[in-house]
Amino acid sequence: MLFPTFEFGIFFLIVFVVSWELRRTVDLRKLFLLAASYTFYGWWDWRFVGLLVVSSLANYLFGRALGGLERDGLRRTIVGLAVIANLSVLGFFKYYGFFLESLDDILITLGLERDLPFLEVILPVGVSFFTFQGISYIVDVYRRDVAAQRSAVDICLYISFFPQLVAGPIVRAAHFLPQLEDKPTLTPAMVGLGITLVLSGLIKKMVIANYLATELVDPVFFDPSVLGAVDLLIGVYGYAIQIYCDFSGYSDIAIGLAALLGYKFNANFNQPYRSASLREFWLRWHISLSSWLRDYLYIPLGGSRKGEWGTYRNLFLTMFLGGLWHGAAWTFVFWGTFHGAMLGVERYVSRRFASLAPPVEGEPQVVSRISDAASWVVGVIFTFHMVCFAWIFFRAESFGLAFDYLIGFGDWSTPVQHATPFLVMLIAGALVFHFTPPSLGRWIGEGMKWLPSPALGPAFGAAVFFIWAVAPEGVAPFIYFQF
Amino acid sequence: MNAVTPIEMEGVVERFDDMGALEEGWAALSKADLRDEEMTRKSVARVRRAFVITVLILLVFNSAGLVQLVQGLSIGPVQDTIIVMSETWHGEMERHGVADVLSDIRTWVTELVQRSWDDVFFADPDLRLGEVASGADEDQKDRTGLLRGAVLETSGS
Numbered sequence: 001m002l003f004p005t006f007e008f009g010i011f012f013l014i015v016f017v018v019s020w021e022l023r024r025t026v027d028l029r030k031l032f033l034l035a036a037s038y039t040f041y042g043w044w045d046w047r048f049v050g051l052l053v054v055s056s057l058a059n060y061l062f063g064r065a066l067g068g069l070e071r072d073g074l075r076r077t078i079v080g081l082a083v084i085a086n087l088s089v090l091g092f093f094k095y096y097g098f099f100l101e102s103l104d105d106i107l108i109t110l111g112l113e114r115d116l117p118f119l120e121v122i123l124p125v126g127v128s129f130f131t132f133q134g135i136s137y138i139v140d141v142y143r144r145d146v147a148a149q150r151s152a153v154d155i156c157l158y159i160s161f162f163p164q165l166v167a168g169p170i171v172r173a174a175h176f177l178p179q180l181e182d183k184p185t186l187t188p189a190m191v192g193l194g195i196t197l198v199l200s201g202l203i204k205k206m207v208i209a210n211y212l213a214t215e216l217v218d219p220v221f222f223d224p225s226v227l228g229a230v231d232l233l234i235g236v237y238g239y240a241i242q243i244y245c246d247f248s249g250y251s252d253i254a255i256g257l258a259a260l261l262g263y264k265f266n267a268n269f270n271q272p273y274r275s276a277s278l279r280e281f282w283l284r285w286h287i288s289l290s291s292w293l294r295d296y297l298y299i300p301l302g303g304s305r306k307g308e309w310g311t312y313r314n315l316f317l318t319m320f321l322g323g324l325w326h327g328a329a330w331t332f333v334f335w336g337t338f339h340g341a342m343l344g345v346e347r348y349v350s351r352r353f354a355s356l357a358p359p360v361e362g363e364p365q366v367v368s369r370i371s372d373a374a375s376w377v378v379g380v381i382f383t384f385h386m387v388c389f390a391w392i393f394f395r396a397e398s399f400g401l402a403f404d405y406l407i408g409f410g411d412w413s414t415p416v417q418h419a420t421p422f423l424v425m426l427i428a429g430a431l432v433f434h435f436t437p438p439s440l441g442r443w444i445g446e447g448m449k450w451l452p453s454p455a456l457g458p459a460f461g462a463a464v465f466f467i468w469a470v471a472p473e474g475v476a477p478f479i480y481f482q483f
Numbered sequence: 484m485n486a487v488t489p490i491e492m493e494g495v496v497e498r499f500d501d502m503g504a505l506e507e508g509w510a511a512l513s514k515a516d517l518r519d520e521e522m523t524r525k526s527v528a529r530v531r532r533a534f535v536i537t538v539l540i541l542l543v544f545n546s547a548g549l550v551q552l553v554q555g556l557s558i559g560p561v562q563d564t565i566i567v568m569s570e571t572w573h574g575e576m577e578r579h580g581v582a583d584v585l586s587d588i589r590t591w592v593t594e595l596v597q598r599s600w601d602d603v604f605f606a607d608p609d610l611r612l613g614e615v616a617s618g619a620d621e622d623q624k625d626r627t628g629l630l631r632g633a634v635l636e637t638s639g640s
Binding site: 006007013016017020023183184185186187188190191195211215260262416420421422452453454456457458460461462464465466468469470 | 516519522523526527528529530531532533534535536537538539540541544545548552584585588589592595596597598599600602603
């Protein structure tokens, strides 16, 4: 069941009405939301609901075991087992085929060809997301950031709650579990924010991302060798906007739906293309994943406490594994590795630059302001193009196509075929949005907060109808479903 | 926490002389909880009404979508009735011209999507570079044809 469909609309109406009717009986409400979440997930493939239940219950039991123990050694063993169990599920479903194919290639290259046990493994939707949430819970219990839950329903609901189940944002146990204990409330602010985010997500996904995908990005990346530099350049800008609108659109809808059900999720995107450095980009892009990687991978590896070279190694490893998390293909590995390497280079250069040219005392304020503004503009443009370069490998089906894409930038004579004014306008509009006030969404939400239903209903209804009418026909799945 | 604890059951708030004498099924709620409950009740009702209006708007203006949705239903007497009702509803919306709003918007957007750079920079077809001469030729041909037809008619009569 995809968010922007009639089926989901009917499903959410039922869930909204029934769950709020049950608000006085908190336990019954949680059971109902859990059943609704399994129905939502089972809509794709009922067989994988079992996997979701088993994964949730295993994490619940690991949590209970950790909660009842004091001995550090035993606790470490249990948390290790829990992480291995979670990663094994992810590894089998997501990477089994990839590792076997890679092994097969290596054996063929070495002249040691063997019959390997290839299997047709179907990737369960959202497996990366619910696995990471399970690990988050276990590690938080181990660190004593959150108490081991006594209620299995709470853990199952935390891992399976339908708004964030299949494509995030990755919710932290310490943030979500306390909300399940309280009686749910729906404030006017949550209504305003929820409605605004749902509409903004629908516009981003159904209009901007879908038009860019069908009219520009898919044809450009299908065979870049026959296109000129202008199409390729606009094509990669288009992909940068498409993936942003697709994924942040999903996150907006997820956060908005959760708000309408009385739960608060943290923001997952914060105008990422206004970043003046890669470090800043990762603080604004897929925030729930980058903070997850920081807290559960980068810091346990030693973070920046292991000296200068240790920090570079940890940055590189974190981004390498972050790339592999995105997909079982070498192009994703390259994407993560490139980001890891460039984060290291950026850190090195900025430190050297700071030591070579320290701020001058007594410099006129106007001069320092102009130089700050100029370096910010250069930083934004440079960072955006670095990110776009990496997106080519992220989107291309193979390294061959990615290299064809890069070679095509040398050809400025082929006439433009795909970059139409409408698509360029969409890209420009989405980029301009990145430089609007960060609180714009909250302001619109504030405006909606007190609208009475005779005004809110027609405004919401007209907006949904207009988005539906303007969007291209058919519903494309979200990009991050495959991860 | 608020010190005042009124007693509430099924929305009725009462006070007892003996605050300790709570009968089974009664619960003590703080004023803050009562305020939250009232605010939630109002917000839920507001969103519910807004959703009902949204559904009505979509039923009226996107009746084609309704037909598309119900055609995915399995075969059965109830489903068949729903399909017939939906198609009748869509027919009514088409008859009153309401369903045309969707197709009008889609036509306008399709034109916008298909617009080329030439369309944008040379909006007036007569001003398109390189097309002035060919346009003039086309115009000339039409007039020649008209003249030829006139001549033939004259000669045939």
